[in-house]
Amino acid sequence: MAAAHLEYIAAGGNRHPCAADWTEELLAYGSGHNIAIWRPESNSHQGVETLLAAHTDIVNAVKLFRDPTSAKRVLISGSADKTVCIWIEKTDGKFELVKRLTEHTASVNVVGVLPEFSVFATGAADATLKIWKLRATETEVEVDLVQSIILAPRYFPLAIAMAKLQSGQLVIAVGGTMANIQVYMQNKDTFTLAAKLTGHEAWVRALDFTRESSKPDSDFLLASASQDKYIRLWRFHAGEELPEVAAAASDPAMTVFGRSLSNKAHWIGEGDSKHSITFEALLIGHEDWIYTARWFTKSAQDAAPQLLTASADNSLAMWERDADGFWTCATRLGEISAQKGSTTATGSTGGFWIGLWSPSGNTVVSLGRTGSWRAWSYNTAEDRWLRELGISGHVRAVKDIAWSNDGTQLMSTSSDQTTRLFAQWKRDDATTWHEMARPQIHGYDLNCLSAIGATQFISGADEKLLRVFNKPKAVAHLLAKLGGTAEDAADADLPDAANIPVLGLSNKAINALTPEEEATAEPSEETTITKSTLDLSHPPFEDHLARHTLFPELEKLYGHGYEISCVAASNDGSLIATACRASSIDHAVIRLYETKEWREVKPPLSAHSLTVTSLAFSADDKYLLSVGRDRQWALFARSSATNTYSLATANPKGHSRMILSCSWAGRSASHIFATGGRDKNVKIWAVDASSETVNADLKLAIPTSAPATSVAFYTGDGAGSGTVILAAGTEDGSVTVFTISMHDWAVKNTCKIGEYMQPSGAINALRWRPQVQGEETKAQLAVASEDLSVRLFGFERLIG
Structure with missing residues (x-):
């Protein structure tokens, strides 16, 4: 018998700001208990290559880097199972688990690395920060615990940033479930608390260091992002003298509205290793919690660093310093404000939890509440960021799957309260699988589904009733266009599209408008869709999936007294058989429904x-x-x-x-x-x-x-x-x-x-x-x- 080969994996990302990292061509992210490996810039659009399994609980933190000593790619993952796993990439490209660290006594929430020194730090909900030394050779990996720091006052670390200062000493910045940032400095072999940076008014969710320029004596900048909706920049300057900006701000003559702009300097280190830490800038622009902040520095000489931030306000922001020295938001990507108030069922992303730069800086990706990755690439000809194809998947256990009768579509249903439709995208040079529609976004956990013919399906959830759905014309056209299949004759009678009314659970059929009709249409609370919206030459982006690919609901089937456990459609499509959870003979019956009038065939089967x-x-x-x-x-x-x-x-x-x-x-x-x-x-x-x-x-x-x-x-x-x-x-x-x-x-x-x-x-x-x-x-x-x-x-x- 021939061996199996993996053709496609759909797996959503974990909603944790530290659960992804991008190095060279690989992006690794936590997906449930697993770690997914994806090549976002690959033109093949194959999606997730593999899922690494070792953890027994949610993966909260992922770091990916190349070890300078062995030249091997190393992946470090931290999980709610209290362990840290060390993975090494083998010559065949597969990652192998080589070490499991079990010193933490609670969920590991964050990992920080300094690859050039083979040092990494882990922070956990046991309110400790542990610092490790990694020694990788061609054949094995050794990890030594250098120091364990009990954080005081007791708080949970959520962000770690590490840097090597001009003096050669290492510094670690730690933030978490309190409003200040603790800075630890290396003194011989141990780290001691050197400063506390105050200013934020809520938890600190992200920290990241960068050099201000490529000059060897340039200052370091630390970006800190918080749930108070602001980003603060801090300057680490070597020597006894304050940097020019901070010294000028400390001048009593510099006043605004009668208040001095005095900038208290924090001094760390002694002698040659003495540094000042001063507040550099306050970045205002996000309207909700900020989850991640990542620097990107171009390789060009004296190129100014850029900062990417991801926020719960459904946006990514890119911050740059202008010619006058002021930090401004140069680019904003994501949702437009008019759609922010909509419910998650009708399309709000629920915030961006992760924002990452590609190593080249030409692509950025973000992870949203639905577990899907969005991507944008910079187009030099048009001088703007354009949407690229991302990947998607469920964020809870997948309970059931069903093929359409013609075998062209695969549907899955999950405890994440969505039903998703996967199909092939056929091009001249490749055929790949993608999520092509999200037929159902529900308010209950979904348990089972079954296809009825080529244009209908039925699903059962924890709500005691079953719902029957029709495929909309827009999705049928998209599947035919991208999959190279002929549109079914029955498709002509299908509704155009569907939406979910506010505070509703039932998808309502709607008609798509031509551009002319949209221009003359009266304003309405109901969502409208134009015929061109899903006339795509590629699989839908996450925005399309969440808003425009719902299936209209045809019928509800009642009768069961408890949560639906299973459903099956007859092969000729004339009957539906269903059952519900039961602890007695009265409820453990099988109910049959005929599909012409959608009436129950009585009596139920016992x-x-x-x-x-x-x-x-x-x-x-x-x-x-x-x-x-x-x-x-x-x-x-x-x-x-x-x-x-x-x-x-x-x-x-x-x-x-x-x-x-x-x-x-x-x-x-x-x-x-x-x-x-x-x-x-x-x-x-x-x-x-x-x-x-x-x-x-x-x-x-x-x-x-x-x-x-x-x-x-x-x-x-x-x-x-x-x-x-x-x-x-x-x-x-x-x-x-x-x-x-x-x-x-x-x-x-x-x-x-x-x-x-x-x-x-x-x-x-x-x-x-x-x-x-x-x-x-x-x-x-x-x-x-x-x-x-x-x-x-x-x-x-x-x-x-």
């Missing part, structure tokens, strides 16, 4: 006594299979006369523990099904309907390394006669594909997805991609995981 965890229709829709927490599976057969389902058989001891997933084989073996349970077993059953009664016999039990949380039969043409292919996912994130002979019911081949490619959390759903018309047969498996990733694996051939 068999289980606890929550039904998974539902599946056989390929010919003759049977409906259900499995549940009560350890049994039940088979309902369709009556050809009345077209209704009734209980045909059930196995109350199908597994020894709860059953979590089920799947039917394809048409070639249409009455074979699989179940996976918490008893660490996957079982294959064959339906025997030769007599008057229907039975299902156990044909094969396959043990798994951990509880089997998802199973999926491959329904394509790759299996061959007398053979079925089954994928099984487990609670520890492993995914294995079994080739099973139906002649002797034995496993002929197994293909386990490599550990470096597999998810780090439980597998919540596995779905094989249906065969796409006009494309060569290639098996592709979509995987949804608790580690908040959606992954797509390809198999060149499934039979070895």
Whole structure:
């Protein structure tokens, strides 16, 4: 059997200002418990290359640099699991975990590095600052704890900046859950508190050092950004004399409105290492908390440094010093103020949590509340910053995935209360996967979904009802244009677009306006969209996804008394089967709805006594299979006369523990099904309907390394006669594909997805991609995981 290869990963970024870093061509960012590696300036637009798994809780801090001694790329990550991990890039480009530091006793929130000295510092919620020495060689890495500083008064560090002063001594600036900045200076082998910089009125969220110019004796500038909405610049000047600006400001003759501009100097060090720290400038312009501040210095001689700040006011600001010496905001990127008041459902980003420069300074990226990265590149011809394609992904566990019937679109739904649609972007030289629409932005955690035909889907959430959605015409046109597929004939009857009314949960269909209609339209509170908005030649930017790609809601389905647990649509699209969480027989029923009038087909189907965890229709829709927490599976057969389902058989001891997933084989073996349970077993059953009664016999039990949380039969043409292919996912994130002979019911081949490619959390759903018309047969498996990733694996051939 051929090995699997990873074709696509969608994974959102963690909302923590320190959880990303960009060095050379690689950007590393925290994504749940993992660290994602991405090349933002790559023209291939492949997105996330890999996810590094080692932490057991949210990754809060990431630093990426090249070690000058070994010339190897080093990644340092800190997590809420109280550990710091050291990764080294190997010759094949993969990062390997080489060291885990466990000295902190609480969540590690920030990491600061000084690569040229192989020194780094970590700050944690145990109110300590730890300083480390890194020694990397070709073969191994050693890390020594140099000093542990207990921060007093006790506070949590959120920002660390490190620099080597002109005297050769190291200095560390620390900010956090108090309004001042503590400066520690190196004295022989230890660091001692040298100064406290006051002025901010709220927590300090970001600190960054830079040299004022490339001259060897130039001053250092420290930028500090705070939740008080201001940025302060501090000058570190060597020698006994104050810098000219500070000395002039201290002159009593310099007064404004009768108040002296006196600038108190803080002195640190002694003798040759004596430095003054003076307040340089106050940067005003942001309207909300500032999360990150990063310097960029051009390589040109005497080039002035630029400062990039990211704020909760949905903007990035670039600050420069003008010819008169005043610091001004030269460029602002992000949201326009008219849209700031809108809810997150209708498009507000919820702030920019991270802002980063590219190493060249020609590109900047920012991470928003939705976990998506935005990017801008400087265009010299137009002398302005232009939007570039970013990446996106869920920011909570992905609960379910579903392919459209034609195999062109993959939808995922998550505890982050969004449903996302992924599809291919086909160009002459490449084909890549991207998020093409965000059909549902909800107020409840979403649990399950199923595709109905090519233009509809249904989703269930923690709100006790199900919602049916239509694909809008704008999205259908975009998918056809970028994916090279023909627009469906049914698309002509679709609504243009959708929006969410204020304080509403239901997406309402709206008509797109032509430019002429928009010019003459009356002002309205409802969002309008022009026909050109989604007429794009590339996948949508995050602004488009959040505002203009919602699917209009067609219907709500009521009946259940608790949160929806699973949903399945019949293969012919005529029926929907659903179940909800239950602790009694009364609620553990399966409700059927027909899709013409969207009415419930009564009575509901009873068999289980606890929550039904998974539902599946056989390929010919003759049977409906259900499995549940009560350890049994039940088979309902369709009556050809009345077209209704009734209980045909059930196995109350199908597994020894709860059953979590089920799947039917394809048409070639249409009455074979699989179940996976918490008893660490996957079982294959064959339906025997030769007599008057229907039975299902156990044909094969396959043990798994951990509880089997998802199973999926491959329904394509790759299996061959007398053979079925089954994928099984487990609670520890492993995914294995079994080739099973139906002649002797034995496993002929197994293909386990490599550990470096597999998810780090439980597998919540596995779905094989249906065969796409006009494309060569290639098996592709979509995987949804608790580690908040959606992954797509390809198999060149499934039979070895």
